[in-house]
Amino acid sequence: MNGYLEALQPKLSENGYQKLSAIASTKAHEFIAKSSDLCNAEKIFICSDSAEDIAYVRQQAIDTGEENILALPGHTVHFDGVYDQGRDREATKYLVPKGVVLSKALNQIDRQEGLAEVKGLLRDSMEGRTMIVRFISLGPPNSIFTVLGLQCTDSWYVAHSEDLLYRSGYEVFRRAEPNREFLRVLHSSGKLNENMTSMEHEKKRIYIDHMDNTIYSVNTQYAGNSVGFKKLAFRLAIRKADREGWLAEHMMIMGVHGPGGRKTYFSGAFPSACGKTSTAMLPGETIVGDDIAYIRDVGSVARAVNVESGIFGIIQDVNPIDDATIYEVLTSPGEIIFSNVLIKDDKPYWLGMGSELPKDGINFSGEWYEGKKDEFGNGIPLAHKNARYAVALKALENCDPELDNPMGVELSAIMYGGRDAKAYVPVQQSFSWEHGIIAYGASLETETTFATIGKEGVPEINMMSIQDFISIPLGQNVCNNLEFGKKLKKAPLVFGVNYFLRDKDNGKFLNAPQDKHVWIKWMELRVHGEAGAIRSPTGYLPKYEDLRKLFKRVLSKDYAEEDYIKQFTIRVPENLAKIERVQRFYQENVSDTPAELFEILDQQHRRLVEARERFGDYISPENFEW
Numbered sequence: 001m002n003g004y005l006e007a008l009q010p011k012l013s014e015n016g017y018q019k020l021s022a023i024a025s026t027k028a029h030e031f032i033a034k035s036s037d038l039c040n041a042e043k044i045f046i047c048s049d050s051a052e053d054i055a056y057v058r059q060q061a062i063d064t065g066e067e068n069i070l071a072l073p074g075h076t077v078h079f080d081g082v083y084d085q086g087r088d089r090e091a092t093k094y095l096v097p098k099g100v101v102l103s104k105a106l107n108q109i110d111r112q113e114g115l116a117e118v119k120g121l122l123r124d125s126m127e128g129r130t131m132i133v134r135f136i137s138l139g140p141p142n143s144i145f146t147v148l149g150l151q152c153t154d155s156w157y158v159a160h161s162e163d164l165l166y167r168s169g170y171e172v173f174r175r176a177e178p179n180r181e182f183l184r185v186l187h188s189s190g191k192l193n194e195n196m197t198s199m200e201h202e203k204k205r206i207y208i209d210h211m212d213n214t215i216y217s218v219n220t221q222y223a224g225n226s227v228g229f230k231k232l233a234f235r236l237a238i239r240k241a242d243r244e245g246w247l248a249e250h251m252m253i254m255g256v257h258g259p260g261g262r263k264t265y266f267s268g269a270f271p272s273a274c275g276k277t278s279t280a281m282l283p284g285e286t287i288v289g290d291d292i293a294y295i296r297d298v299g300s301v302a303r304a305v306n307v308e309s310g311i312f313g314i315i316q317d318v319n320p321i322d323d324a325t326i327y328e329v330l331t332s333p334g335e336i337i338f339s340n341v342l343i344k345d346d347k348p349y350w351l352g353m354g355s356e357l358p359k360d361g362i363n364f365s366g367e368w369y370e371g372k373k374d375e376f377g378n379g380i381p382l383a384h385k386n387a388r389y390a391v392a393l394k395a396l397e398n399c400d401p402e403l404d405n406p407m408g409v410e411l412s413a414i415m416y417g418g419r420d421a422k423a424y425v426p427v428q429q430s431f432s433w434e435h436g437i438i439a440y441g442a443s444l445e446t447e448t449t450f451a452t453i454g455k456e457g458v459p460e461i462n463m464m465s466i467q468d469f470i471s472i473p474l475g476q477n478v479c480n481n482l483e484f485g486k487k488l489k490k491a492p493l494v495f496g497v498n499y500f501l502r503d504k505d506n507g508k509f510l511n512a513p514q515d516k517h518v519w520i521k522w523m524e525l526r527v528h529g530e531a532g533a534i535r536s537p538t539g540y541l542p543k544y545e546d547l548r549k550l551f552k553r554v555l556s557k558d559y560a561e562e563d564y565i566k567q568f569t570i571r572v573p574e575n576l577a578k579i580e581r582v583q584r585f586y587q588e589n590v591s592d593t594p595a596e597l598f599e600i601l602d603q604q605h606r607r608l609v610e611a612r613e614r615f616g617d618y619i620s621p622e623n624f625e626w
C-alpha cells in the first residue's frame, strides 16, 4: 500500500478501496488523492465499469436531479446553465510555463498564475459531495492507438455521459504497467443552484496543463467543457501525437459503400456545426465515428480509429428527411441523454425537428413560453441551437462493425469542409496530398457558429478544423500533416467540400443538405478510378454526367445542368480574396509556417489569374474541359 492509497482509504467504501488497490499506478492514486484533497470531497466513488457501477452512476444522475427521466425508457434530460450552452473559448486557456512561447492565436495564461487561480476555484468545491473516478480507454483498448484517461468529477451527469461516449478503461488500467502514461481531468460543477446547474458562470475556467498532462475544469457542466475526454484531452493528445509522429484530428470516420458491395473508409474534418456528424451517419453508409480520430502510419498505410464510442451530437434540424438514421434512434427507446432541448409532458422537442412544436414547456431558461425574452430583451428560442444528445454508437443500426478493431480502418480519402458562402465549390479533389493539406485543410475557413459561446457568423480561419484545440505551434501542425502523407506508400486522396455555398445573386444556399451524399459517392468512385474529373484552378471537379447519374441513383433527383454550372462555377475574385486572407493569417499569426504553404497558395493564385485572363471572373466548369 502506498501513502496515497492510505490517505484515500477513509473516503472509500471497502469495495471502492479494493477496486482502487487493484490498479498498480501510483501516479493514478496520487492524482485521485490530490484531487480529493484539493476539492475536499466527502466521499469517493471508484467506477469499475461493472454493470452494477454503471447502473449506480446512472441512478445517481437522476437522484441528484442532474438528469430527469423522460417518457421513453432510457431517455433522460440534463440542462446546462444559461451561460453554459457551448464550449467557452474565453474561459479555456493553455497554461504556459515561463520562457515557453505558444502561438499568439491561442488563448493562454502564465502557468503558475493559472494553476493558482484554478486551484483556488476548485478548493473545497466538492465539500459534502462525492467525487466520482472514471477510467477511460481513448481508442480501442489494447491497441497501438490506445491512450488512457482518468477523470475525477463531482457530476454524475458527466460520469454518465462518459459511459455513453467512451470505452471503459478500468480493466485496461488494472492490467497496465505501473508507469503507463495517462491523461488526467479534474472537473467540478462548483456551486449549484436549485436546478442543479453551475451558478458561478463568471468563475468558469478550463485550463490545460500540458506539462502535467492535466486538465482543470470548474463552474461549468456543458459536456464540451466538462467531459474531459472530448475536446480537453484532445488538446493533450495533439501534443502527444506531435511527439510520437502520428495525427490526432477533429475528424469523423465513415465507411462509404460502393458498387459490388465494396466499402471504402473516409475521414473528414469540419468545424463544429458544419455537417460532420450528419455526413458520418448518412443512411446506407456506416459510421465509425463523428468527432475525433487518431491516425497512424501502419506499414506505410494511414489507419484510423475513433477515439470515442458514442456521439455528443447537435440536435437542431434533426428530422426524418435530413437525418433519418439518428432521428429514428432519438425517437425510440434506448439510453440517451438529451441536453438543452424543450421538455413538455416528459417528451423532448428541438428546433427543426420537422413536426409541430409546443408553445410552452421547460428549457434551459426554466419555464418557457412562446415570446419569452431574456434580460436583454432578446427572444429565447424553444430549445438552444446547440442542444445535444449523447448516445452510444452501438445504438445506431449503421454503426460500422470495425468500430473496435484495434488496428483501426484503412483511410482511402480525407475531406475538409467549412462554412464558406462564397468561394469553394461543393466538392473538389486536390491535385496531390500536399495541395489538399494546404489549399483545403490549412485554408479551411468558416463562420463562427452557436457551438461556441459568442457571436455567430464571424468568418475566420479554422485550420484543419482544430483551431480551437491546437496545442502545438500552428506551423508545426501543418508540417506534421504534410510529412505524414509524404511517408505513405499511397496517401489518402484529399477532397475539399463546402455544404454552405450560396448563390452570388440572391444569397440562397445552392445545395440541399442531402446533396452531400452525392458528393461522397462521387469521391468513392474517384478513389477507385471510376469517375472522370475536370482540372480547374482550385482542384479536380466532378463532371456533370457523373453527378447527374448519382443524383438519380442516390437521391432519386433530377439534377439540372444549370444547377451544376452555378454550383461548380469557379469564382475567381472570391477565390483570390480567400487566398489573400489565408496568406495574411499565416503571415501575421504563424511564425513557423512552412514555405511550402505559401508556395502552394501562390501556385493556386497563379492558376486563378491565368484562368481569369482566358475566361473572365466567373468560369463555368465546361471551360476547363480541354
Ligand code: SPV
Pocket (backbone or CB within 6 Å): 086, 087, 223, 224, 225, 230, 231, 271, 272, 273, 291, 312, 451
Ligand atoms: C464540437 O463543438 O466540436 C463538439 C462538441 O464536438 S464539444 O464537445 O462541445 O466539443
Ligand code: MN
Pocket (backbone or CB within 6 Å): 250, 272, 291
Ligand atoms: Mn467536435
